[in-house]
Amino acid sequence: MHVKTIPNTDFHAADYAGILGKKLNALPYSLRVLAEIAMRHSPEGAAALDVAKRDGSAVPFRPARLLLHDMLGIPALVDMMALRDHLHDHGGDPKKVDMSLPVDLIIDHSMSINHWADKFALTQNMEREFEINRERFAFLKACEARFPNLRVVPPGGGICHQVNLEFLGQTVLPAVNDPKLLIPDSSLGTDSHTTMINGLGILGWGIGGLEAEALLFGETSPLNVPQVVGLEVIGTPSHNITATDIALVIAEKLRAHGVVDKFVEIFGPSYRHLSVADRATIANMAPEYGSTVVFCPVDSNTIQYLRDTGRGVHVNRTEAYCRTQNMWADGVDKAIQYEELVTIDLSAIGRSVSGPSRPEQRIDLGNATRTLAPTAEVEATNRAAVPGKSHDIGDGDVIIAAVTSCTNTANPRNMVLAGMVAKNAVKRGLTVKPHVKTSLAPGSRVVAKYLAESGLQEPLNALGFEVAAFSCSTCNGMSGPLAPEHESAIKDNDIKGVAVLSGNRNFAGRIHPLASRNMIASPPLVVAYALMGTILKDIATEPLGHDQDGKPVMLQDLWPTADEVNAIIEAHVTPEAFRKNYDEIQNVNAEWNDLEVSTGRYDWVPSTYVSFPPFVKAIAPQAPDVTEINGLRPLVILGDSVTTDHISPSGIITRDSEGGQFLESQGVAFADFNSFGTRRGCSDVVIRSTFANYRLRNEMTPDHEGSFTSIQPEGTVTSVFKAIQTYVERDQPLVVIGGKEYGCGSSRDTAAKAPWLAGVRAVIAESFERIHRSNLVNMGIAPLCFPQGVTRKTLGLIGTETFDITLASDLKSAQLLINRADGSTETTPLDLRLYNTEERATFAQGGLLPRAFRKFQGQDAA
Numbered sequence: 001m002h003v004k005t006i007p008n009t010d011f012h013a014a015d016y017a018g019i020l021g022k023k024l025n026a027l028p029y030s031l032r033v034l035a036e037i038a039m040r041h042s043p044e045g046a047a048a049l050d051v052a053k054r055d056g057s058a059v060p061f062r063p064a065r066l067l068l069h070d071m072l073g074i075p076a077l078v079d080m081m082a083l084r085d086h087l088h089d090h091g092g093d094p095k096k097v098d099m100s101l102p103v104d105l106i107i108d109h110s111m112s113i114n115h116w117a118d119k120f121a122l123t124q125n126m127e128r129e130f131e132i133n134r135e136r137f138a139f140l141k142a143c144e145a146r147f148p149n150l151r152v153v154p155p156g157g158g159i160c161h162q163v164n165l166e167f168l169g170q171t172v173l174p175a176v177n178d179p180k181l182l183i184p185d186s187s188l189g190t191d192s193h194t195t196m197i198n199g200l201g202i203l204g205w206g207i208g209g210l211e212a213e214a215l216l217f218g219e220t221s222p223l224n225v226p227q228v229v230g231l232e233v234i235g236t237p238s239h240n241i242t243a244t245d246i247a248l249v250i251a252e253k254l255r256a257h258g259v260v261d262k263f264v265e266i267f268g269p270s271y272r273h274l275s276v277a278d279r280a281t282i283a284n285m286a287p288e289y290g291s292t293v294v295f296c297p298v299d300s301n302t303i304q305y306l307r308d309t310g311r312g313v314h315v316n317r318t319e320a321y322c323r324t325q326n327m328w329a330d331g332v333d334k335a336i337q338y339e340e341l342v343t344i345d346l347s348a349i350g351r352s353v354s355g356p357s358r359p360e361q362r363i364d365l366g367n368a369t370r371t372l373a374p375t376a377e378v379e380a381t382n383r384a385a386v387p388g389k390s391h392d393i394g395d396g397d398v399i400i401a402a403v404t405s406c407t408n409t410a411n412p413r414n415m416v417l418a419g420m421v422a423k424n425a426v427k428r429g430l431t432v433k434p435h436v437k438t439s440l441a442p443g444s445r446v447v448a449k450y451l452a453e454s455g456l457q458e459p460l461n462a463l464g465f466e467v468a469a470f471s472c473s474t475c476n477g478m479s480g481p482l483a484p485e486h487e488s489a490i491k492d493n494d495i496k497g498v499a500v501l502s503g504n505r506n507f508a509g510r511i512h513p514l515a516s517r518n519m520i521a522s523p524p525l526v527v528a529y530a531l532m533g534t535i536l537k538d539i540a541t542e543p544l545g546h547d548q549d550g551k552p553v554m555l556q557d558l559w560p561t562a563d564e565v566n567a568i569i570e571a572h573v574t575p576e577a578f579r580k581n582y583d584e585i586q587n588v589n590a591e592w593n594d595l596e597v598s599t600g601r602y603d604w605v606p607s608t609y610v611s612f613p614p615f616v617k618a619i620a621p622q623a624p625d626v627t628e629i630n631g632l633r634p635l636v637i638l639g640d641s642v643t644t645d646h647i648s649p650s651g652i653i654t655r656d657s658e659g660g661q662f663l664e665s666q667g668v669a670f671a672d673f674n675s676f677g678t679r680r681g682c683s684d685v686v687i688r689s690t691f692a693n694y695r696l697r698n699e700m701t702p703d704h705e706g707s708f709t710s711i712q713p714e715g716t717v718t719s720v721f722k723a724i725q726t727y728v729e730r731d732q733p734l735v736v737i738g739g740k741e742y743g744c745g746s747s748r749d750t751a752a753k754a755p756w757l758a759g760v761r762a763v764i765a766e767s768f769e770r771i772h773r774s775n776l777v778n779m780g781i782a783p784l785c786f787p788q789g790v791t792r793k794t795l796g797l798i799g800t801e802t803f804d805i806t807l808a809s810d811l812k813s814a815q816l817l818i819n820r821a822d823g824s825t826e827t828t829p830l831d832l833r834l835y836n837t838e839e840r841a842t843f844a845q846g847g848l849l850p851r852a853f854r855k856f857q858g859q860d861a862a
Contacts, residue, residue, distance in 0.1 A: 008320060011180055013325055016032075016325075019045050028338060029329060032325070035051040036184060036325065047060055058223065059224075062101075064102075066101050066188055067189030069160040071650065072748055074140065079210075079616060080143075080147075086617070087857065102149055105151070106157060107137065108155075108158065108163075108443075110478075112480040113469060116466065132672050142598070154586065161189075166444055168187075169185060170185045171318045172314070184325075186202060188206075192747040195283050195292075199284075200302060201302050208778060210752075227339040227340065228339055229257070229259050229264045229265070233269075237346040237349060238349070241351055244408055246344075255360035260769070263292055263293050264295070265296075266294065271332075274296075276301055281408060282294055287745070288504060290769075298318070298328055299329045308575055357518060358507070372519065382494070384489050387488060391435060393435045393486060397534050398433070398532070398534060399486065400482075400497075402475075402526065403415075403418055403442075405472065405503035408523050413569065416568050417522070417560065421528060428545075433531070435486055439473065440465040441468055445588070449581070464530070475505065498516065498519060501519075528544055528558070607682065608662075614757060616853075621857065626844055628806060632762060632802060632804070633712050635736055636698045636699075637792060638698065638699065638736070642738050642741075643745035645693055645745055653676055653679075658720075658721040659689060659692065686754050687758060689754050691707055692707045699799070715800075734760045735762045735803055736762075737763075742769065749778070751772060752779040761780075764784045764786065764816070764830065784831065795826070801819060803816060803817065803818060811832060814832040
C-alpha cells in the first residue's frame with residue numbers, strides 16, 4: 001500500500017490521492033473517505049478508482065469499529081453464541097466465531113418510563129429496568145467475558161448515538177493493526193440512526209445485525225458506490241428556530257426529492273452556521289429522509305466540538321490528517337461535482353412540527369391545529385371525566401409530552417431552550433395540564449449535569465420534566481403506561497389523544513397504543529405543548545395559559561434571547577463535564593458491576609429472553625437449491641411505507657396479544673412482560689411479533705385494523721400468528737406482498753427473522769428500504785420487486801392466489817407465476833434485488849449464518 005507522511009506528526013496515511021490523481025478534485029468529501037477505505041481493502045488499492053468512476057460499482061467497505069445497542073445487539077450476539085455451539089456440535093472450532101473489530105455495545109433500549117414527574121423517577125426506573133432485564137443483561141455480560149473486542153456500556157450510561165458523538169467518535173484515529181497509520185474514523189451500527197455520527201465528519205450508517213455479524217466474522221461489506229446529492233445551505237437561521245425545525249424541513253424536501261440509497265452531503269456558504277450539534281441533529285434523521293448518510297465534512301467547527309467535548313487530544317492529528325488528505329472543508333469547493341443538488345434557505349425556515357404518523361409530514365407550527373385536528377373534533381370535542389379526578393380528558397389532548405432521544409438531547413442549544421422556556425413559564429405561574437404524562441430522558445448524563453448546574457432543571461422539575469431515564473425510552477416506543485385513570489377514560493370513551501416527543505420517529509402505533517397521533521417537535525415546543533395541553537388550539541397564536549395576574553402568556557413570551565442561551569452554554573457545557581462523565585461511564589450502574597457470569601460454553605437455560613434460534617439449528621452442512629420457490633401463499637398483502645414497526649414491533653406487549661398470551665403461559669406476570677424489543681433474543685416471542693402492530697392494515701382483511709389475516713383457502717379471518725401456526729402445520733411456504741418503501745424505519749433484523757420463522761420465503765414489493773432489503777438477503781428471503789408499472793393492484797391480487805417463483809441460475813432475474821383460485825394463471829418478470837456478487841453468494845447459501853457456518857466448517861476441514 002502506498003503511504004505518505006502527515007506533516008509535523010509521527011503518523012503516515014494511505015495515499016489514496018496518489019492513485020486518484022486529478023479525479024480526486026471532483027469527488028465529494030464523503031466519496032473521498034470512501035475511496036480511502038476502499039483503497040485499504042482492495043488489491044493495489046484498485047477499488048479507489050472504482051469510487052472515482054461513480055458508476056455504481058461495488059467496492060469493499062470495512063469500518064474502523066462497530067456500534068451496537070442492546071435491542072439489536074442481543075439478537076446478533078445470540079446468533080454468534082449459537083453459531084459457536086452449532087459449529088462445536090459439528091466438529092468445528094467455536095473460537096473461529098469471534099469479533100474481528102472493536103465493538104461498543106451500549107445498553108440504551110431497555111428503559112421504559114414507568115415512573116415520571118417525580119424526583120425518584122430515575123432511580124425507580126433504573127431499578128425496574130434491571131429487575132425485568134436481568135437475564136438479558138447477564139447474557140450481555142457473559143458475551144463481554146467471551147469476546148475480547150467487545151466493550152459494554154452499562155444501562156444508565158446514555159443513548160448509543162449520543163455516546164458515539166460525544167465520546168467514542170474520533171474523526172481520525174490510528175488503525176488497529178498499525179498504530180502509526182492514521183485512517184478516517186468510520187462506524188457502522190445496528191441502528192438506522194448511526195448516521196448521527198456523520199455530524200462529526202465520520203462516515204457511518206445503520207446496518208442490520210446480520211450484516212454486522214458478517215463484519216465481525218472478518219468480511220468486508222460490499223457497497224455500491226452511491227450517487228451523492230449536494231445539500232446546499234444558504235441564509236442565516238433565525239434564533240426563533242432550532243436544529244429540529246431545520247431537520248424537519250430537510251426531511252420533507254429530501255423525501256419528496258428521493259434520496260433512497262444515496263449519500264447526501266451538506267455544503268454551502270451557510271455550512272459554517274451549523275454547529276456540530278446542529279449537524280448531528282440533521283444527520284441523525286437520515287433514515288427519515290431515506291438517504292444512507294447525511295455527511296458533514298470536517299472543518300473548524302468539527303475541531304471546536306472535539307475540544308468542547310473533552311477530546312482536544314485528537315485535534316492536531318485530525319486537522320493535519322484532513323488537510324493532507326484533501327478531506328478538510330474550507331469554504332465552498334466549486335470543483336466538487338454532485339449528481340443532484342437541493343438548496344435549503346435557512347433564513348426562510350420557521351418553527352415546525354411533524355405528524356401525525358411520518359417524520360416527513362412537516363407542518364408549519366401555525367398550521368398544526370388545522371392539519372392534525374379534524375374540524376369536527378375541534379367543533380364538538382369528545383370529552384370525558386377522569387375517574388377519581390377533578391379534570392377531564394378529550395380528543396386532541398396531549399397525553400404524552402416527552403423530551404427524549406439523542407436526536408435533540410445531544411444539542412445543548414435545544415436543551416437549554418427547553419429549560420429556559422420552562423423557567424420563564426414557572427415564573428409566570430403556568431403549569432402543565434394534569435392529563436399530560438411528562439418525562440425528560442437525555443441521551444447523556446452530561447445533559448443532566450449542565451441543566452442542574454445552570455439552575456434549569458429546577459423549573460423543568462416543577463413542570464413534571466424530571467429526569468426519568470438516560471435512554472431512548474419514548475422515542476423507541478418505551479413510553480410506559482399512562483396513569484391508570486387516564487388509560488381507562490381514554491379506552492372507555494374512545495378518546496383520541498396525542499403524543500408529542502422530541503424524537504425522530506412518530507409512526508402509527510409506535511409511541512403508545514392509546515395515542516391516535518404522534519407529533520415530532522423540538523424540546524422547547526414539547527414543553528410548550530405540555531403547557532397548552534391540546535392540539536386543538538393554535539400554539540402559535542393562542543395563549544399557553546394565563547399568569548398570576550390573569551394575563552395571557554404567549555409562546556414568544558417564554559422564548560429566551562440568543563444571548564441568554566449562549567451565556568448558559570458557555571458557562572456550563574464544558575470539556576471537563578464531558579471528560580468526567582465518560583471517565584466514569586463504566587461505573588454508572590452498581591447492579592451491572594455486581595453481576596457475576598461464567599465463562600466457557602454458554603448454558604442455554606430455558607428463557608423467554610434468550611433462546612437458541614431455530615434458524616441456526618436448521619443450518620445443514622450443504623447449501624439447498626434456492627432457485628425454485630413454489631406453492632407460496634400470501635401471509636399478508638400490504639400498502640406503501642410499511643415500516644419495520646409494522647413487520648416486527650418493538651413496543652408494548654399487551655395482555656391480549658399473541659406475545660402476551662405466550663408469556664402468561666410461561667408464568668410471566670403481566671407487569672413483567674417488558675416489550676417486544678427487549679425479548680428479541682427469544683424466537684418464541686419473535687415469531688409472535690410477526691406483523692403484530694396494532695395499526696397494521698392488511699388488504700386481505702380490509703375490515704380489520706391490527707394483526708389480522710385470512711387463512712387460505714378457507715378464508716378464515718384470524719390473528720397473523722394463528723395463521724402462521726396453521727401454515728407451519730401444513731408445511732406451507734409463504735410470501736409477503738407490499739407496495740413502495742417496504743421495510744422503512746428502524747434497522748431491526750428481527751423484521752427479517754420474524755418472517756423467516758413464520759415460513760416466509762420471499763417478499764414482493766414495489767421498492768425496498770436499504771437496510772431491510774439487506775436483512776432479507778442475509779436471512780435467505782428473496783427480495784423481489786414488481787417491474788415498473790406493475791403492482792399488486794394492477795395484478796388484482798386479493799390473497800386467494802398461490803405463487804411460483806423461479807430465480808435464474810445466476811440469481812440476476814426472476815419470474816413469477818400467479819395461480820388464481822379460478823384456475824387461471826398469469827406470469828410477470830420480477831426484479832431480484834441482489835446487488836452484487838457478494839449478496840448473490842450469501843443468498844445462494846441460504847443466508848449469512850449458513851454461509852458463515854460452512855466457511856468456518858470448511859476451514860476446519862482444510
